[in-house]
């Protein structure tokens with residue numbers, strides 16, 4: 457059987473039997489209410505017990521939680537249970553009320569996880585929707601400026617490029633490579649026409665975290681607003697919305713939180729709500745309404761939600777949040793940092809690979825990015841490892857950078873095997889060049 461405890465890296469260590477223990481997922485009661493999983497939480501081998509519930513882990517070495525998190529089977533069951541409930545009679549007001557309760561349970565759990573108030577949570581389909589809610593809340597005029605980071609995902613870039621094209625907004629780019637300089641770099645670019653600062657909280661391409669708290673305080677003192685893209689945040693790193701103090705934080709349920717694909721949330725500070733007008737809207741966003749043009753918005757962040765939605769997805773996200781909380785966030789975060797440290801040592805012990813992401817214990821997280829030699833292309837390495845070794849990683853922005861998203865369920869043996877494989881891949885490319 458595998459050991460689930462990271463030990464310090466040794467190149468001589470045996471890395472076989474990698475998938476042992478991944479199969480035979482225990483199927484939990486269909487439609488389980490979103491409670492913790494006491495058996496997995498109490499098990500001495502809590503990682504092994506949790507792994508047994510995630511089907512994807514018996515198919516491959518899964519290092520892509522920063523792209524798509526692999527859900528435990530009970531999340532799939534919770535989605536199905538919600539769909540079954542809804543389809544007993546979708547138009548029945550009693551059923552509808554139960555479905556709304558499921559959504560609100562998800563809202564409450566997101567608030568609990570992030571230290572937000574439930575009234576500050578808008579349920580969305582993904583991180584990008586939350587970014588767009590904020591980006592389109594501004595009445596942009598030609599020449600208005602937005603500050604973004606130089607490591608943004610297309611989820612931020614595309615809407616910002618669109619604003620440039622549609623309204624003549626000016627995009628100014630802030631280097632975020634040195635976290636100790638980010639606040640100064642942002643402040644030095646603020647002008648009277650700056651309308652918003654929008655940055656990734658944790659960079660998907662380098663694993664670096666911006667100093668959200670210091671930045672939010674500096675911007676608040678100057679009356680500028682801050683939007684953080686938290687796609688790589690909750691589930692990977694601890695996030696407390698009020699402690700950070702930013703105005704907006706957009707997150708998703710389908711990466712590190714292991715929820716159904718197409719779930720997310722935007723957090724909007726209560727005191728930013730009235731200054732953040734609604735753009736797209738429809739029924740269910742209003743508190744009052746008549747046929748001749750009068751209406752009032754819901755008094756909280758639900759005003760950005762509208763129409764009929766995939767409520768079963770939110771039931772699934774509530775379930776994965778309950779499961780993860782039951783396993784213990786402290787344990788999960790400690791293990792992610794420990795495994796990232798193990799990966800760091802493995803890369804540092806390799807001949808051909810170097811680290812891009814932070815290596816210090818207080819700066820690293822589940823996004824481990826390493827650089828291949830110039831003779832390699834990360835996209836080709838990704839293909840080869842996927843096709844030949846069933847290893848799922850992700851090429852990121854720099855052509856030689858490849859990312860391992862290391863979640864709590866990953867094993868040191870898996871990490872050792874992936875790093876070893878990448879090193880051999882690099883050696884072969886260097887020999888050929």
Ligand SMILES: Cc1ncc(COP(=O)(O)O)c(C=O)c1O
Nearest residue numbers: 582583584609611656660687708
């Ligand atoms: C930093 C960042 N922002 C946004 C996204 C897009 O996330 P979503 O599909 O939830 O909109 C990603 C996806 O990888 C990301 O890494």
